[in-house]
Amino acid sequence: MDLKANQFDHSAVIALKDIQLKKAVGHATNLADGRRRAVMAExxxxxxxxxxxxxxxxxxxxxxxxxxxxxxxxxxxxxxxxxxxxxxxxxxxxxxxxxxxxxxxxxxxxxxxxxxxxxxxxxxxxxxxxxxxxxxxxxxxxxxxxxxxxxxxxxxxxxxxxxxxxxxxxxxxxxxxxxxxxxxxxxxxxxxxxxxxxxxxxxxxxxxxxxxxxxxxxxxxxxxxxxxxxxxxxxxxxxxxxxxxxxxxxxxxxxxxxxxxxxxxxxxxxxxxxxxxxxxxxxxxxxxxxxxxxGRSDIYAGEYAEALACIRCGACQNVCPVYKQVGGHAYGWVYGGPIGSIVTPLLNGIENAAPLPFASSLCGACKEACPVDINIPDMLLRLRHDLQSVQDPFWQMSMKAFGFAFSSPLLFELGGKAASLASRAAATLLGGEQGENLSAEDLNLPYPLGGWTQNRDFPPFAERSFHDWWRDNRDGRPS
Amino acid sequence: MTASSRENILGKLRAARRPFPDAPPRPLSYLTVTVQQDETPEALLARFRTEITSLKGESFVVEGDEAARDQVMALLEAHQTRRIVAWDFAHIPVAGLEAAIKAADIEIIQPETHDEFRAETLAAAEGAQVGLTGADAATATTGTLCFTTGPGRGRISTILPPVHIAVIRQSQIVPHLEAWVAGLRTDGLDAIRQRANFCFITGPSRTGDIEMELILGVHGPGQVQVIIKRD
Missing domain, CATH: 3.40.50.10420 (NagB/RpiA/CoA transferase-like)
Incomplete structure (x- = not known):
């Protein structure tokens, strides 16, 4: 079977618009999952x-x-x-x-x-x-x-x-x-x-x-x-x-x-x-x-050996909110659903199935349904990490900077102050240029965070940080 | 080629850092999946009958050889049977059954597929209305019949015809699958090692492939009838 996992985003959108498919898959997965719950509960x-x-x-x-x-x-x-x-x-x-x-x-x-x-x-x-x-x-x-x-x-x-x-x-x-x-x-x-x-x-x-x-x-x-x-x-x-x-x-x-x-x-x-x-x-x-x-011996030698514990029951597919909407074909290979989103990248190379680890809300329903308790969400998360680090050096750098800033209370506080000042300064500056009274939440963040602020407000920094407040109000409480 | 792939695969697995060094050790005693509190023969019989009924199979309890024979003959008649495929009657716990079937003018085929008449045997077996067998054991909690193969105990009688009739003794009912496995274990699993096939059959053949609608008898028997002879 030709590998089409990299087309997931495209295939999923097509599947979402197929009313007949959604009805058939929804019906079957709900029935199967209900039956599973009944016989496990007994x-x-x-x-x-x-x-x-x-x-x-x-x-x-x-x-x-x-x-x-x-x-x-x-x-x-x-x-x-x-x-x-x-x-x-x-x-x-x-x-x-x-x-x-x-x-x-x-x-x-x-x-x-x-x-x-x-x-x-x-x-x-x-x-x-x-x-x-x-x-x-x-x-x-x-x-x-x-x-x-x-x-x-x-x-x-x-x-x-x-x-x-x-x-x-x-x-x-x-x-x-x-x-x-x-x-x-x-x-x-x-x-x-x-x-x-x-x-x-x-x-x-x-x-x-x-x-x-x-x-x-x-x-x-x-x-x-x-x-x-x-x-x-x-x-x-x-x-x-x-x-x-x-x-x-x-x-x-x-x-x-x-x-x-x-x-x-x-x-x-x-x-x-x-x-x-x-x-x-x-x-x-x-x-x-x-x-x-x-490819199984490669999985065995790597960080995802737990994927080999799968007994192929399909329970994770029946509970997955993504699978239930798009069905198995959208995943673009033999194994669809949560376990497929792990096995397909592992068996075919992660760069050949890059969207699959993201085809999950990480809600954890798959782990809960798995008869051998495979930690599917954790592996999906780690696969996402593997992908980001192999693909995007800028992201990797930003995450390193993020990690550094959070590595000590001092750095964290300084960073928070700097960000708060900078966001207000930027708002004042841009607002002044455009003749408006902008606040920090009107800002669009620069890449790579810009995508996030496209449809959301950036939360404004508090006037005063909790650290500051705590120093003044600690009053004999243990630090 | 094969030898080197074998070495390659095993070599790669051996070279890897062993996963799951903290895997739990083999339990000293395993939990059974299903539970049967009352293990008296009557309770096991009742549970087996409940389970096989819920699977859309049927069961009949009889006392003694004559009643067992009558029950088999009544079922064969109900299916308008002209031909059966069957195990060697030594492995079906009903005295005088073979003679009774022959007396009713029903043809008995004990299919042997390893000789030169294979094609003819299979063609004839295909025309049988009923498969008639004993069983190695039955499990109460799942309504399962357990089979292993051996001389006179083939696979075809359990799977090819549209109806499967199995006769067992009540004492063959064990509580659950784990109990059957424990029985094998006491004999060093010889029953598995020395026989080509084991099979658990739990109710009639079924499918739900078309819109999850339950349909019986898709490839195997659509009717499974178990006659239990009291000991």
Missing amino acids: LPQAQALRQQGRGAKLRALHDLPELLEKMERNVTAAGGHVLWAMDAAEANRHIIDICKRHNLKRGIKSKSMATEEIAMLDALAAEGIEMLESDLGEYIVQVADDHPSHIVMPVMHMNKGQVRDLFMDRLAMPYTDDAGEMTAFIRRHLRSKYIEADFGMSGGNFMIAETGTVVIVTNEGNGRLSTSIPRVHIAVVGIEKIVPTWEDFATLIQLLPRSGTGQRLTVYVNGFTGPARPGEPDGPEEFYLVLVDN
Whole structure:
């Protein structure tokens, strides 16, 4: 997917004017968030559980290289193959090599953000390998030649009428306004595809290192069909999805659906430990795990490693006042919303996604909703700082001066006096020139503060500073 | 290429200053996400039934093999079943069930997809109205059926047909997922290590992708019926 994050300001304005989009996204995010609140509120120890889940992810990240090696050992012991990919191109090359080795022409896959991230569909199509999305939402996206706009609800930007028109236009579906009939049409349409597919693909929501198990969650059952029937299963998973133990997994696998869709458990929690074993009647004969780095090891080594704790539930998107207004596409890449505003700059270079850290009111709703308590607002703030310091030396200098002025009570007081005098002098001077009686609040400040005073009054300095007043009125109170 | 990427990734991770040195240690005892105060068999059964009903699944409680057999046969008849895909009957806890199904002239397919008749098997399995299985366990607080694969216990019967009927014994109901995991742990997680697949199934297949409207049976079974046989 082409990166268009730098066009956020532009895309967001267009999205804001799309009434249909705003209605669809507002409806879906409000519903999802309401459901999340309801199932979290029923847990008496919800906050302690969030910390238990967070602890599991942080421990996993601390031991990441060892856990990845353990995962590899256990997958291999179970008869599977593990391939490592530094970047998107290498991940796609691995997948294409597997297809060539086993002569695989037709695939069917379940939903995966990782395959979205590496733009796998395009890479496979270029090799003449057919790949069908089977999640209803992802299938709609594929038929529409669109991109998912939400981590767990890929077509929340579309309404029923748009889906109907698309199916009628592209798939010759008979007219219906009933979502159930549309869904039944797609069920029939995709049924034979599972059986005809040479290989199935999935992402991975968790990898459990101690047994070498890759876990996916789906509500529709498409993930279980895609990975049970074809002869070969390829799972593409980001390296940060690992957890050490089954107990850690048991906590996180329940926090994920509660936060994502407001379910107590996703309908199908499906785990794979290698290919079908001797005597097992079905399941793939070959199992491949492609471990994708694609910038994650850089995040790991930097100041934002906490972003790797994300379990991709989408709760932060559903509560974000910015996301709720503009939807996911405006963010210009695979991951939208608060976590996307961190991950997109980190994975693509901050200069290539400069507006995203600012696409937030820093209200903190995302942190509060996050099932693993990721400090999203703090990271957004630090990213803003990184951007300012790399981009604008003048700003950097001003902030240094600001910092210096605030570094001691004496400097602060002197600075305050000087500013007060200067603002009054400037007002008198300008007022005199223009024949008016100006006060300080009529002033327009010079760059870089001018933008601020364009639409606001500059607050006048008090005649007398608090320091001054305090010296006179202290009167025996402790200083 | 692969070897070097492996070394590159692991090398970069190792060279980094370890994040989260103050991450909390592994808890000595984990909080369970869901809570079930009363763990008597009757309370577990009641909770399981409440949960599966709220998920739009169905449950039936029966006493003894004969009642269980009758219940399965009644459901098969209600679905106008001509063909089922099923587990090996040794793993379905109802005596005499296979004979009863055959006597009703219902075709039984136990799909085996690793031989040369794969295409024919799958085509036939696709035509089945019902999938019939046992289960490894069920969890009360989430209304979940737990499965692992093994000889005679495949995946297709749980997912391909429009209806899934599972028969369990009441004693297979555990309080919650954590209890099931604790059971695996006492055996050193062998049930996971030695089997290719585990699956938790919690109610019928569902989607909300079109305007968040709940639709059942999008790819997997739209009906999940659990028969619980009292011990």
